[in-house]
Amino acid sequence: MSAAGLDVTAPKKKCQDARCPFHGKIKVRGRLLSGKAVSTAGKSFTVVEMEYLHMVPKFNRGERRRSRVSAHVPPCMAVKDGDEVTIGECRPLSKTISFVVVESRRPA
Ligand SMILES: [Zn+2]
Numbered sequence: 001m002s003a004a005g006l007d008v009t010a011p012k013k014k015c016q017d018a019r020c021p022f023h024g025k026i027k028v029r030g031r032l033l034s035g036k037a038v039s040t041a042g043k044s045f046t047v048v049e050m051e052y053l054h055m056v057p058k059f060n061r062g063e064r065r066r067s068r069v070s071a072h073v074p075p076c077m078a079v080k081d082g083d084e085v086t087i088g089e090c091r092p093l094s095k096t097i098s099f100v101v102v103e104s105r106r107p108a
Helices: none
Strands: 032-039 045-056 061-072 084-089 097-105
Touching: 032 061, 032 097, 045 084, 045 097, 061 084
Parallel strands: 061 097
Antiparallel strands: 032 045, 032 084, 045 061, 084 097
16 A cells, blocks of 8 residues: 555554644655664654664674664654654654654564
8 A cells, every 4th residue: 555655554543743744744755764663752753773784894794783763753653662663764854853654563
């Protein structure tokens, strides 16, 4: 199912948030990342952590690295700690936030 021009499932709830890619005016363009929500203590944002493998040629091995990105959570989406989320790049919403959550899944 496609929503907001993305290959994601639209949330069932509706919201009035202008910073919502489904019901507001925010346009998602650029990168689409997926990771784990590690902190949902913020009022309208979540911290998403992504893990990736960085190869070290000298030892011919990989090392696990992680990076964190803050993303806006529109009110129509319920994101809890540990959720698998997909975030899309949008215009900068604040000093550190230029991503918005476009999909959230509860891991089985
Ligand atoms: Zn919404």
